[in-house]
Amino acid sequence: GAVVSQHPSWVICKSGTSVKIECRSLDFQATTMFWYRQFPKQSLMLMATSNEGSKATYEQGVEKDKFLINHASLTLSTLTVTSAHPEDSSFYICSARPRLNQPQHFGDGTRLSIL
């Protein structure tokens, strides 16, 4: 149980385009999902907390107009990287939590490469 699916797993696109990443909880509902960014050989950095039916909460230093988050249902959150540039290239990972006092379960990440 507690499976989180992330799509796509890998995307390459040109500078200036926007990229949408989906995160789905397959066998549970999640009122809260989380988006992380991870650089090579580094830890996970929380970007934002996605709340179903309301605005996302962004961490300090994360541009909300750059990283658009939508959590339209209890099983789906999306992260859109708008007008992506090479410095946005990274590994983006989402997570979801079945219940408040249970651990977050993670998707397998999306490798984003901006040329």
Add this chain to the structure above:
Amino acid sequence: GESVGLHLPTLSVQEGDNSIINCAYSNSASDYFIWYKQESGKGPQFIIDIRSNMDKRQGQRVTVLLNKTVKHLSLQIAATQPGDSAVYFCADTRLGGSNYKLTFGKGTLLTVNP
């Protein structure tokens, strides 16, 4: 952007040996702790968790020890296997805090030699 020159702490063990991975956390208010395993190119996978009212918890081949006095967490893996090779992260949070956000440690790269 990316930082050049950073490297993860590493631990190299022989297959069959026991492994101990350590982690320090900074928030004395944290009361829930989780160990995750991350294989190359994948997301973190839940291994085991522990709450602050316990100092030890055992799973299958894994044991987590918590020392709240010195804010230290360890993960013990018994009879380490090549499939255990991965990066291991500890994470902590405060239940009842803002959305239960996790704070991740730096990670330790475990390499198991056959």
